[in-house]
Amino acid sequence: MNRRDALQRMGIGMGYSLSAASLASLFHACQSEASTSTTAASEALPSAFFQPGEARAIRGLLDILLPATDTPSASELGVDRLCDLILAEVYSPENQAAFRRGMQHFFTDFADDRALGNATAAQLRTLVERHTTQLSSAERTRVESFWQGSEAPSDPALLPEYERFRFWRSLRQLAIAGYFSSELIATEHLVYLPVPGPYQGCIPLEDVGGTWALR
Amino acid sequence: MPLFDENSPMEYDAIVIGTGISGGWAAKELCEKGLKTLVLDRGRNVVHRRDYPTANDDPWDNQYRGQLSHQEMQHYPVQSRTGYITRPEHVHFFVKDTEHPYSEAAGTRFDWIRGYQVGGRSLVWGRQSYRWSEMDFEANARDGYGVDWPIRYRDIQAWYDYVERFVGVSGQNEGLSQLPDGQLLPPMELNCVERELKKGIEANFSERLLTIGRTAHITGDQPIGTRGVCQSRNRCMRGCPYGAYFSSNSSTLPAAEATGNMTLRPHSIAFEIIYDDAKGRATGVRVIDSQTKQTLDFKARIIFCNASAIASTWILLNSTSRRFPQGMGNDSGELGHNIMDHHFKVGASGTYPGFEDRYYRGRRPNGFYIPRFQNLHPKTNRKDYLRGYGYQGSANRANWMRGIAEFGFGADFKDQLFQPGPWQIGMTAFGEVLPYHDNYLSLDTERVDQWGLPTIHFSTTIRENERNMRKDMALAAAEMLEAAGFKDVSPYESPYGIGLGIHEMGTARMGRDPKTSVLNRWNQIHSVPNVFVTDGACMSSAACQNPSLTYMALTARAADHAVRELKRMNL
Incomplete structure (x- = not known):
């Protein structure tokens, strides 16, 4: 039931698979490969925010959330590095601390950073499923209230769950915003039109062929 | 732009303080009517097109994808209340609050959003442009809040026509x-x-x-x-x-420049309008050059004060003399009061x-x-x-x-x-927001800014x-x-919080009676008729329409009156 709900949600907008954007994406198989090797090199760079094991696990999570399809995966675009940079430089100390607490709750099954760094793809996938498709509808309602409210719940027993899901939402936001605002995605897989000319308010979607890259 | 240099005179026909949406119009109208005009702005120069460094940036051109670093954000505790100003593509057109402090009464807030550069906030305004109606000019008289406007829609209608044709306003009648x-x-x-x-x-x-x-x-x-x-x-x-x-930079300032009558002086913090007790009139403007820290006096026959609803009133409150110990034109005690948004x-x-x-x-x-x-x-x-x-x-x-x-x-x-x-x-x-006497600002002479000038203390609430x-x-x-x-x-x-709408107004209101208002029906200070205030400070009520178009129309109208009065030797 829940899985079906989730699939239905995913179905929104699926009717337009023959868009200009997905046609354009056929040309980018080679570019994706090129960027993969860049990522491999960047793996050696020290993180500004994450511990080494955290960095590896976060990269794994991001690629489960946004895997390679006919468009690159999150890590192929360096979204993991971008998340690390924004967390280190843009997040306030309070928000950094809250993110860390939530991340620790999220990875609570792993004894230390070393163990986390050795997490298998299957283990990470189980974690992601536990925070998405496997939630009961009661849990979803509670999580949505966590996401909408700006204040932590007054019941201390709810706090670890609250912080865990706030972390998960922050990570999703960093990942999705970072991925779709990257140059490659915007210019090659979305419809990039920096100088549109006079506004047209109601035209056939097929005349555009995808989502506008710029907001 | 014809910038002030060491050969420029110290005396002019007119001085305009501020280059935002209303100051730009004052500069254009006075220059086009033949007045040699000194135009002051406290900030740096911004030349149309040349000084828009981010105009073509894409999201990925910024390393944090449209956000400032936490360290940079520390400069913007007030500007960040808007939620949209602290973005790297336009934050350079807003002040750093740390460099321009002010204070708020306990338990209240006033969100003072500012852009200190030539063009002011006309570079970053929301651009929505609506006329006020008869109902709006009659509102105070009808329900008794504030004082009656000394003008009606018919007084400003032709001036709306005039400014709209120059501004270019798109919309549906x-x-x-x-x-x-x-x-x-x-x-x-x-x-x-x-x-x-x-x-x-x-x-x-x-x-x-x-x-x-x-x-x-x-x-x-x-x-x-x-x-x-x-x-x-x-x-x-x-x-x-x-x-x-429309911005001052793209529109009114180039028009003023084209006349050959404008001298533009950026980096000029006007902090006092000089009053001559013997002559019974204003004679000029006192300025601190923010780069050299020098104090300079410029003379003129008429002065247009267009520094913004808050800053114009700050200048007037700071312009004390034997005649005006409580600030220029403040016989009524209303100067600084009735802040609306x-x-x-x-x-x-x-x-x-x-x-x-x-x-x-x-x-x-x-x-x-x-x-x-x-x-x-x-x-x-x-x-x-x-x-x-x-x-x-x-x-x-x-x-x-x-x-x-x-x-x-x-x-x-x-x-x-x-x-x-x-x-x-x-x-x-x-x-x-209704005009309330108790929504006010005052000078804080204890807390001064980096130029030794008094800061502002606000007390406002809905x-x-x-x-x-x-x-x-x-x-x-x-x-x-x-x-x-x-x-x-x-x-x-x-x-x-009041101010967040960035439509702050009302601190030197127009009215029929000098005992209850600061400005007359032509935006002249009742008791100093060669000083005109035509920015948001002049408003007697706020209506609910975006106000910039009305500031522009009032400014063009006041400039026309000023030049006619000068020709009649009345000023």
């Missing part, structure tokens, strides 16, 4: 008494879902109407001078390389089912407008509050960001985020009338969306 028709360029289009809302409102509410926003952008086929047609890039706040929207951050949102196969082209820098419909006549009278509000909003299709607060992941989840999402809509009300109006603003928005067939309709109200 609707023949409404509460929102007079203007000299408008072709309207921008509503999108599919906004058209549904328009139909739904017209079918269900006899007094209500939705129209496209009236905005200071050039539309249609005809450029105005060197200004081109709007390209729907929606990067306006960075400065427009096409000159498609438009209260907002309240409205409703929803989604619209259908139209999955429709979309739009362009990033329209404009939305829809629902003009005021409450307290228009006995049938629409409210028992719980006076005056009214209008809505501004827009509809669009959700993009990939809808995937954040979701429970999906993986290949299918990701691929569907490449397609446009459902249609969503949001609308926000902008309501009139009161019962505004709070009651806010309830109706949220409910009426939700009611219209529901009646028009929108789903997931949810009203909202967020915290608001």
Whole structure:
């Protein structure tokens, strides 16, 4: 039931698979490969925010959330590095601390950073499923209230769950915003039109062929 | 620009303090009428096109994708209250609060949003341009709040025509008494879902109407001078390389320059209008050069004070003399009082089912407008509050960001985020704040800024009338969306502080009586007629329409009067 709900949600907008954007994406198989090797090199760079094991696990999570399809995966675009940079430089100390607490709750099954760094793809996938498709509808309602409210719940027993899901939402936001605002995605897989000319308010979607890259 | 240099004179026919939306108009009108005019701004020069460094930046051109670092954010504790100013593509057109401090009375806030550069906030304004109506000029007289406006709509109507033709305002005339028709360029289009809302409102509410926003952008086929047609890039706040929207930099200052009569002096902090007790008139303006720290006196026959609603009054309060120990023109004790704004951050949102196969082209820098419909006549009278509000909003299709607060992941989840999402809509009300004597600013001579000048202390808050109006603003928005067939309709109200609307006004109000007001019907200080204040400080009431167009019309009108009076040797 829940899985079906989730699939239905995913179905929104699926009717337009023959868009200009997905046609354009056929040309980018080679570019994706090129960027993969860049990522491999960047793996050696020290993180500004994450511990080494955290960095590896976060990269794994991001690629489960946004895997390679006919468009690159999150890590192929360096979204993991971008998340690390924004967390280190843009997040306030309070928000950094809250993110860390939530991340620790999220990875609570792993004894230390070393163990986390050795997490298998299957283990990470189980974690992601536990925070998405496997939630009961009661849990979803509670999580949505966590996401909408700006204040932590007054019941201390709810706090670890609250912080865990706030972390998960922050990570999703960093990942999705970072991925779709990257140059490659915007210019090659979305419809990039920096100088549109006079506004047209109601035209056939097929005349555009995808989502506008710029907001 | 003809910039002040070591050969420039120290004496002029006129001085204009400030180059924002009203100062630009004062400069243009006075120069075009032949007056040698010194135009002062406290900030750096910003030359149209040349000084728009981010105008063509894409999201990925910024390392934090449109955010400032936490360290940079420390400079903007007030500016960041807006939620949109602290973005790297336009933050350079706003002040660092750490460099320009002020204080707020305990338990109150005043959100003072400022842009200290040539062009001021005309570079970054919202561009919505509406006339006031007869009802707005009569409001104070009718319900007794504030003082009666010394002018009526007929006094300003021709000046609205005049400024609209130069500004270029796009929109649709609707023949409404509460929102007079203007000299408008072709309207921008509503999108599919906004058209549904328009139909739904017209079918269900006899007094209500939705129209496209009236905005200071050039539309249609005809450029105005060197200004081109709007390209729907929606990067306006960075400065427009096409000159498609009106700013002092793109429009009035180049017009003033073309006369050969303007001398522009940036980095000039005007802090006092000099009053000659013997002559009984103002003789000039005292300035600190922010680069050399020198104090300089400039002389002129007339002075236009257009430093902004708050800063103009700060200059007047700081201009003390034997005649005016409480600040220039402050015989009434009203100088600095009656601060108004438009209260907002309240409205409703929803989604619209259908139209999955429709979309739009362009990033329209404009939305829809629902003009005021409450307290228009006995049938629409409210028992719980006076005056009214209008809505501004827009509809669009959700993009990939809808995937954040979701429970999906993986290949299918990701691929569907490449397609446009459902249609969503949001609308926000902008309501009139009444003039209250107890909403005020004062000089704090203990706490001085880096130039040793007094800072400002604010005490402002909304009161019962505004709070009651806010309830109706949220409910009426939700009611219209529901009646028009929108789903997931949810009203909202967020915290608001006076000033956040960036329509602050009223601190040196116009009036008929020198005992209760600062300025007369021509924006002259009652007791110092060669000083004119034509920015937001002059307003006797706030109405609920965006005010810049009215400041422009009042400025052109006052400049015309000033030059006629000069010719008659009355000034």
